[in-house]
Amino acid sequence: xxxxxxxxxxxxSTLGVEADVLEYDTALFGxxxxxxxxxxxxxxxxxxxxxxxxxxxxVGKEHFQSIDTxxxxxxxxx
Amino acid sequence: xxxxxxxxxxRGIGRACAIRLGKEGYTVVVNYSRSEAEAQSALDEIxxxxxxxxxxxxxxxxxxxxxxxxxDVDKQFGQIDLLVNNAGIVRDSFLLALNMNDLDSCxxxxxxxxxxxxxxxxxxxxxxxxxxxxNMSSVxxxxxxxxQSVYSATKGAVNSLTRVLAxxxxxxxxxxxxxxPGFIETEMINALSDDKKKEYLDTIPLHRFGxxxxxxxxxxxxxxxxxxxxxxxxITLDGGIAL
Numbered sequence: 608x609x610x611x612x613x614x615x616x617x618x619x620s621t622l623g624v625e626a627d628v629l630e631y632d633t634a635l636f637g638x639x640x641x642x643x644x645x646x647x648x649x650x651x652x653x654x655x656x657x658x659x660x661x662x663x664x665x666v667g668k669e670h671f672q673s674i675d676t677x678x679x680x681x682x683x684x685x
Numbered sequence: 686x687x688x689x690x691x692x693x694x695x696r697g698i699g700r701a702c703a704i705r706l707g708k709e710g711y712t713v714v715v716n717y718s719r720s721e722a723e724a725q726s727a728l729d730e731i732x733x734x735x736x737x738x739x740x741x742x743x744x745x746x747x748x749x750x751x752x753x754x755x756x757d758v759d760k761q762f763g764q765i766d767l768l769v770n771n772a773g774i775v776r777d778s779f780l781l782a783l784n785m786n787d788l789d790s791c792x793x794x795x796x797x798x799x800x801x802x803x804x805x806x807x808x809x810x811x812x813x814x815x816x817x818x819x820n821m822s823s824v825x826x827x828x829x830x831x832x833q834s835v836y837s838a839t840k841g842a843v844n845s846l847t848r849v850l851a852x853x854x855x856x857x858x859x860x861x862x863x864x865x866p867g868f869i870e871t872e873m874i875n876a877l878s879d880d881k882k883k884e885y886l887d888t889i890p891l892h893r894f895g896x897x898x899x900x901x902x903x904x905x906x907x908x909x910x911x912x913x914x915x916x917x918x919x920i921t922l923d924g925g926i927a928l
Contacts (some may be wrong), residue, residue: 646856649811650811653812653859654812656809657812660756662752663803664805671736679702
């Protein structure tokens with residue numbers, strides 16, 4: 608499965624987001640309809656570390672904005 | 686098989702913890718920074734008691750080395766169940782004589798090193814939603830001993846870190862506690878003059894120094910299921926000094 612599709616599947620299955628409202632460029636945090644919080648970001652950090660061996664601890668918020676930005680960070684740091 | 690990482694495990698309390706945990710059945714990562722022969726001897730003792738593990742050289746005040754160590758351990762063993770954050774140094778000095786390089790060294794190892802190891806171990810524990818972190822504190826984290834401002838401040842930080850991490854990580858199945866020993870028979874105490882030893886002994890209601898093995902006993906107990914409901918606590922083990 609493609610990287611972005613896997614990230615989407617993880618976010619939907621683990622963080623309870625409905626798949627039909629989540630596009631790859633949808634804002635994940637803050638005032639967005641998705642509304643993930645900082646605790647949810649820990650799940651993403653753990654998933655990315657375990658699945659791709661990419662460490663996102665201490666990484667800036669801008670990399671967590673959307674599935675697109677997370678995927679870009681993974682691709683750049685694999 | 687459970688996997689324990691013990692930092693600063695080549696000597697003293699860390700060594701005793703590593704050996705005790707090895708006897709408990711943990712696969713033990715004996716972390717050391719300089720004393721390879723002593724780390725190997727600790728591992729030999731673990732193996733002779735029927736346990737197993739590896740030695741791993743890493744300066745835990747260096748985040749890159751900590752990341753590499755936790756990554757390697759996770760890769761080799763597939764999990765990290767227990768972190769004993771123990772590596773630390775003492776640089777006693779009165780404030781006006783304080784050397785700022787000593788201050789930096791203490792903060793780097795005793796505080797930042799604890800953060801680095803906790804973060805990287807928790808990252809691995811997070812995946813399985815289980816794990817235990819035990820921070821080695823000291824009675825100096827609460828008691829005011831003249832000349833120990835730096836060490837006391839670092840251990841006070843460890844106590845605060847323990848409580849906050851317990852709150853942050855509790856919902857993810859990770860428990861965080863600390864052990865705060867008093868005077869323990871280590872190289873530091875053995876190097877004291879008889880007069881100084883007596884002076885210290887007179888402050889201890891049980892009138893003896895503790896043994897590193899006694900600290901390890903508490904660490905092993907805290908790591909076990911018998912204390913599965915305890916988190917965010919600092920357990921004092923000081924023969925009554927703090928009373």
